[in-house]
Amino acid sequence: MRTIVCMKVVPKTEDVRFDQQTRTLDRSGAENEINQPDKSALEMALQLKEGHGGDVVLLSMGPSFFEPYLRLGIAMGADNAILLSDRAFAGADTYPTSYTIATAIRKIGNFDLVLCGEESSDASTGQVPPGIAEWLDIPQVTYLSQLNIEGSMARAKRTVKGGYEIVEAPLPLLASVELGCNSPRFPDFRRKRWAEKEFKITVWTAADMGVNPDKIGSKGSHTTVDELVELPRPSRRMQRITGSPEEEAVLIVQKIKEAFGS
Amino acid sequence: MQDTTQVSEFKGIMVYLEHSAGQLESVSLEILGKARELAERLATDVTGVILGYDIREFGEEAAQFGADRVLVADSPSLAQYTTEAFCNVLAEVVRDRKPEIFLLGATHDGRDLAGRLAVRLNTGLTAHAVQVDIEPETNLLVCGVPGFGGSIVARCKCPRSRPQMATVRPGIFPVPERRPQRKGAIETVQVNTGQVRTKVVERSVKAGVDIARAEIVVIAGRGAVTYFDSVRKFADSIGSAIGVTRPLADRELMPRDYQVGSTGIAVTPKLAIVLGASGAAHFVSGIRGAKTVISVNKDPDADINADADYFVVEDIGRLLPALLSKLEGK
Numbered sequence: 001m002r003t004i005v006c007m008k009v010v011p012k013t014e015d016v017r018f019d020q021q022t023r024t025l026d027r028s029g030a031e032n033e034i035n036q037p038d039k040s041a042l043e044m045a046l047q048l049k050e051g052h053g054g055d056v057v058l059l060s061m062g063p064s065f066f067e068p069y070l071r072l073g074i075a076m077g078a079d080n081a082i083l084l085s086d087r088a089f090a091g092a093d094t095y096p097t098s099y100t101i102a103t104a105i106r107k108i109g110n111f112d113l114v115l116c117g118e119e120s121s122d123a124s125t126g127q128v129p130p131g132i133a134e135w136l137d138i139p140q141v142t143y144l145s146q147l148n149i150e151g152s153m154a155r156a157k158r159t160v161k162g163g164y165e166i167v168e169a170p171l172p173l174l175a176s177v178e179l180g181c182n183s184p185r186f187p188d189f190r191r192k193r194w195a196e197k198e199f200k201i202t203v204w205t206a207a208d209m210g211v212n213p214d215k216i217g218s219k220g221s222h223t224t225v226d227e228l229v230e231l232p233r234p235s236r237r238m239q240r241i242t243g244s245p246e247e248e249a250v251l252i253v254q255k256i257k258e259a260f261g262s
Numbered sequence: 263m264q265d266t267t268q269v270s271e272f273k274g275i276m277v278y279l280e281h282s283a284g285q286l287e288s289v290s291l292e293i294l295g296k297a298r299e300l301a302e303r304l305a306t307d308v309t310g311v312i313l314g315y316d317i318r319e320f321g322e323e324a325a326q327f328g329a330d331r332v333l334v335a336d337s338p339s340l341a342q343y344t345t346e347a348f349c350n351v352l353a354e355v356v357r358d359r360k361p362e363i364f365l366l367g368a369t370h371d372g373r374d375l376a377g378r379l380a381v382r383l384n385t386g387l388t389a390h391a392v393q394v395d396i397e398p399e400t401n402l403l404v405c406g407v408p409g410f411g412g413s414i415v416a417r418c419k420c421p422r423s424r425p426q427m428a429t430v431r432p433g434i435f436p437v438p439e440r441r442p443q444r445k446g447a448i449e450t451v452q453v454n455t456g457q458v459r460t461k462v463v464e465r466s467v468k469a470g471v472d473i474a475r476a477e478i479v480v481i482a483g484r485g486a487v488t489y490f491d492s493v494r495k496f497a498d499s500i501g502s503a504i505g506v507t508r509p510l511a512d513r514e515l516m517p518r519d520y521q522v523g524s525t526g527i528a529v530t531p532k533l534a535i536v537l538g539a540s541g542a543a544h545f546v547s548g549i550r551g552a553k554t555v556i557s558v559n560k561d562p563d564a565d566i567n568a569d570a571d572y573f574v575v576e577d578i579g580r581l582l583p584a585l586l587s588k589l590e591g592k
Contacts, residue, residue, distance in 0.1 A: 013411040014543055025414065094389075098381060121544075123409050124524065125389035130345070130377030139459040140345055142374040155463075159518050160343075160370050161282060163467035169460040179525070180512030222386025226404065226417040233413075234550055237571040248574050249584035252535075252556060255572050256500060259478075259533035259554045 001054030001149070003045040003113040004105055006132070007073060008035040009066045010122045018230045025228065034069050037117025037179040044147060044177055045115050046077045046185070052149055054112070055079040059104055061089055061097065067201055074195040075187030082108065086205040091218030098131025099220065103211050104204060105136060113154070114174040118143055129176035139169045145181040269362075272424035275301050276361035278352070279312040279324055279332070280372060283469050286320055288437055289367035291327050293430050295438030296394050297365060298328040300403075303396045306362075309333060311355055311451070313348055315341035318448075325446025328438050332446055333359070337453040342462045343371045345378055347455035353382045355451055361425045363403050365394070368429035376429050386420030387427040392434050392528075393417075403428065412524035412547025433474025433528050433551075473520060476503035478533045481522050481549070482515075483507040485538020485559060485578055490515055492582040493537060499589045505529060507539050523548035538578050541566030 015030035034042075045056045058073045060066050061084040070081040084104055092100065105114060114136070119126035126142070133140035145164070146157035149171070156167045159178055187195070206216060214220060241251045275297045280287040290310075297308045310329035312320050314336065321332040335351050352375070356364060366372040368390040380387035392415065393406025403426040406415040420426040473479055480497040482490060487510060497504045504520060511521040522529055523545040530551035537558050539545055546569045549555055557570035560577045567573040574581065 016410050016414075018414055025410070093386065094377070095381060095386065119525070121411075123389075125377075125387075125407075126373050127377035127380070127387055127389055130374055131381045133345075134349075134378045134381040140374070140378065141460065142345075142377075143370050158370075160465075160467060161287075162469060162519055163465070163517060165462050165466070166464035167460050168463050178518075180508065222380075222384075222423045223388055223418050223420050226419055229406070229415050229417065231408075231413055231415055231547075231550070233569075236555060236569055238568055239572050240567075241572050241574045245576060245580045245584040246588070248576055248581060249588040252558075252572075252574065252585060253588055255554070255556055256478075256533060256535075 001048070001052045001113070002057065002111045003048060003054065003115060004057045004059050004108060004111050005038070005042045005045045005073070005078065006101060006114065006116040006128070007038040007042065007058050007060045007070070008117070008120050009033070009060065009062060009069045010035045010120055013121055018228070020230070023228050032065070032069065034072065035117050035120045037119065037177060039117075039184040040179055040182055041115040041117050041177040042073055042076060042078065043182045043184040045113070047182070048113070048147070048149060049077070057082065057108055059101065059108070060084065061100055070201055071195045071199060072187060074199050075192035076185055077188070077191070080202070081199075082202045082204060084204050084209070088206045088213065088217050091221065092216065093221035093223045094125055094127040094131055095222050096216045096220030098128045099135055099215050100209075100211060101128070102132045102135030103209050105132065107204070107209055112171040113149075114138075114172070116174070116176045118176045118178050126176065129174060133174040136174065138172050138174055140174045140176075141167050141169060142176040143178050144175045145178045147175060269422065269424055272360045272362040274306045274309055274359070274361045275304070275363045275365070276309045276311060276356070276359065276425065277329065278364070278366040278372065278375075279310045279320065280367050280369060281312065281314060281317065281320060282467065286323060287367055287369065288472060288475065289369060289430065289432035291437045292432070292435040293365050293367060294324065294328040296430070296435045298438065300363065300394070300396055304401060307331065309359065309361065311335070311352065313340045313351055321446070321448035325448070326440050326442055326444050329446050332448050333451045334448060335451040335453050337455070339455045340453065342465070344458050344460050344462065345374055346458045346460065348375050349378045349382060350456035351451070351453055352379055354454065356383055356425060364425040364427045366427070366429050368431045372429055376427060380427050383425070385423040385425060385427055387429070388418040388420070389429055390431040391428045392431050394428065394430060402426065408524060408547065411543035412550070413543055431528065433530060471503045473503045473505050473522070473529055474527050476529065476531050478502040479505050479522070479529050479531045480535045480537065481505040481507065481539065482510055482537050483539025484509050487513070487515070487538075489578055489582055492586065496582060496585055496589070499586065502535070507545050536566060536570070539566055540564050541569055
């Protein structure tokens with residue numbers, strides 16, 4: 001069984017500053033990390049591999065600074081890593097992104113499962129996974145928390161409003177995995193050294209993949225971002241309530257009453 | 263693939279009407295209200311589209327909430343939501359009716375559907391809009407899309423493709439007034455589900471409180487995990503809805519529908535009481551709309567204190583019993 005795990009590297013949300021002057025994001029002070037739901041997707045892929053054999057291929061689109069994070073994924077247990085890296089991919093919204101990734105998945109070939117995180121923590125759209133499924137013309141299950149494979153069939157638990165549903169689908173299948181549905185493993189120490197020093201990442205450019213140049217990057221995007229605005233932080237009173245727990249309880253109950261105007 | 267470059271052929275606003283347990287989703291009604299407003303600005307009309315089985319009565323209801331016309335796709339093959347059936351039917355409806363704007367609720371199913379449909383229709387889609395406006399100079403749809411934990415909003419447009427698609431975050435816009443005398447045209451849509459490869463074999467859904475609309479919400483964070491039963495008692499005793507931060511939903515203490523924050527629900531109560539949450543940005547963006555925030559955390563330097571109107575530095579295990587006995591004794 002071959003599972004392709006789509007992975008994005010994102011700046012840690014709390015490290016990103018908004019520059020009021022230029023109205024742009026300042027990521028310079030931000031530490032990067034593997035998008036957390038993508039890590040859950042990788043963990044799920046590795047568990048499936050332990051049960052069914054086969055290989056796990058990491059796939060990412062971005063600049064070369066993504067490479068150490070792909071190596072981290074290799075250290076966790078993935079077998080191969082492909083980075084789609086080309087200036088022509090830059091500025092892509094979810095339409096060209098899903099097209100480019102789907103094209104790479106076709107090129108990798110022979111896959112049974114494509115796993116993605118439910119959404120990225122930076123843009124948070126969650127639109128790329130269904131987009132990839134559409135480009136590949138394969139079924140999709142989004143917001144999945146459990147996945148079992150039996151033969152050529154998948155059985156998935158999917159979160160919906162108010163509960164869950166169990167969905168069955170034939171392979172190949174695309175699934176987007178919910179953050180927090182498992183605890184991603186730590187990399188094995190020895191494998192980590194090997195991944196950092198010896199493992200070779202495959203890099204594909206637009207030319208390597210034979211993508212339609214009109215459908216990639218900012219040129220292939222349908223949406224434009226006009227401007228960024230920072231939502232003003234609501235002004236809060238920040239009043240501290242002090243006392244013994246009993247006194248604090250009295251004051252809290254009083255504040256509850258005040259909030260409802262009685 | 264459809265040619266979407268003939269922008270001028272596309273007219274009107276279409277709203278995808280979601281329903282569950284015999285009720286229209288409140289986010290669909292919220293969008294209908296917003297769509298009415300946009301339609302006035304564009305001097306156009308609002309079309310609702312609803313898919314399901316035995317759902318004809320929703321047509322009239324949607325008209326009472328603001329739709330000029332409701333397209334009903336009623337078929338046993340649409341009794342359960344499946345991505346492919348709903349995507350196939352909706353793609354045909356959009357190709358046939360050519361709306362300039364198509365809005366869906368950013369629910370699990372709405373997002374699942376919209377992401378696939380936008381690629382099928384070769385058009386742009388913005389996600390979980392919290393602002394939905396028309397740009398006066400161009401008459402283009404402009405949506406505010408939160409990113410980076412919800413504090414920064416990107417103003418997005420889809421200038422050259424149609425329809426301009428967006429999913430709209432639940433709980434952001436008010437539900438419009440229902441006007442029983444308001445009538446709309448109800449039209450039946452031909453249903454051709456096409457190839458459907460997924461099958462829903464089990465569904466377990468409870469109708470819960472819609473915490474996005476609650477007047478008072480008690481929200482438990484990591485520091486309240488051990489006292490979760492007392493948190494429930496406290497919430498019950500003041501007639502409050504209950505919410506949780508992400509780590510508690512991860513541990514399945516409560517379903518995702520009760521998760522407050524940028525990846526969950528944005529609440530808009532008169533009062534939010536936050537117990538044992540540290541105040542991470544992605545959480546705080548979910549209580550932005552609360553009129554008053556009271557927070558309890560034993561850490562005097564917790565970030566949450568700056569996002570509270572009143573904060574108590576206290577061990578929750580000591581405070582909750584005091585609160586409960588005070589409330590019982592009143």
